[in-house]
Amino acid sequence: IGRAQLALPAAKPVDLLIAFTHLGGTQTGNFILDGVDGSLRYPTDFSYYIQNFTGRSLSQQEVAPRTQATVAFTFKAAAQLASRPFGLTLRVHYRDAEAKRYTHTVYNDTINLVEFEEAFDTETASLYIFCACCVLLVLVFGYHGLTTYVFKHGRGGKGKGIELGTVNSKMGDVDLEWIPQQHLLIAARNSPSGRAATRQRKNKTASGDATASSDGE
Numbered sequence: 001i002g003r004a005q006l007a008l009p010a011a012k013p014v015d016l017l018i019a020f021t022h023l024g025g026t027q028t029g030n031f032i033l034d035g036v037d038g039s040l041r042y043p044t045d046f047s048y049y050i051q052n053f054t055g056r057s058l059s060q061q062e063v064a065p066r067t068q069a070t071v072a073f074t075f076k077a078a079a080q081l082a083s084r085p086f087g088l089t090l091r092v093h094y095r096d097a098e099a100k101r102y103t104h105t106v107y108n109d110t111i112n113l114v115e116f117e118e119a120f121d122t123e124t125a126s127l128y129i130f131c132a133c134c135v136l137l138v139l140v141f142g143y144h145g146l147t148t149y150v151f152k153h154g155r156g157g158k159g160k161g162i163e164l165g166t167v168n169s170k171m172g173d174v175d176l177e178w179i180p181q182q183h184l185l186i187a188a189r190n191s192p193s194g195r196a197a198t199r200q201r202k203n204k205t206a207s208g209d210a211t212a213s214s215d216g217e
Contacts, residue, residue: 006088006109009116011079018106020092021068028065029097033058036073041087043110050086051078063094082115 008014022031037055042048053075063069073090090107 006111007114008077008088008111010077010082010113012116013074013076016073016075016090018071018073018090018092019068020063020071020094020104020106022063022065024065026065030062030064031094031096033061033063033069033071034093034095034101036071036090036092038073038075038088038090040077040081041089043085043087046087046089046108050081077113081113083113085110085112087111 018036020031020033022028024031035055035057038053039049040051040053042050056071056073058071061069061071071092077086088107088109088111089105092104092106093101094104095101
């Protein structure tokens, strides 16, 4: 971690890498890393804590003399702290071969917490969707009103047509094989053409009877 002032996002996880170097000689033995923690503090008074971050245990990681170990630490600042400067303190806890404990502050400086700007703005997207729905509703109602106007004024004084169904007037297009013959005969007699033929036969019969009676006299 450098010493330059940092700008970190609030309400988002921040991953940091901390380098720990053992500068002692071989006679000092190994250092054992126990954990790392951090906190946000008031920028003008670092003794006043604003937010404590959950510490991370390093599972007694050993660092030999003249070697370096890198540890990761993740924290997330509260969203209410955005757009304000705060003091960030990061500490590493370790001990030597004789179990003597140490705490080393690896970072202790002021940072700026900034509001994280997402590439996809949900509020803007919701506004676009709302506008699209409004335009769609206007088009639907406009189309409905236009068709109603055309239907009422375009037909003028024409009366409404009578729905005749799907009955076909041509008997040649109808399959009559499945209908019994007696029903066909009854239907033929009840049809206008059948009744006219019946009246003609009756008239012919009556005229024939009249002729026969006159010849007999």
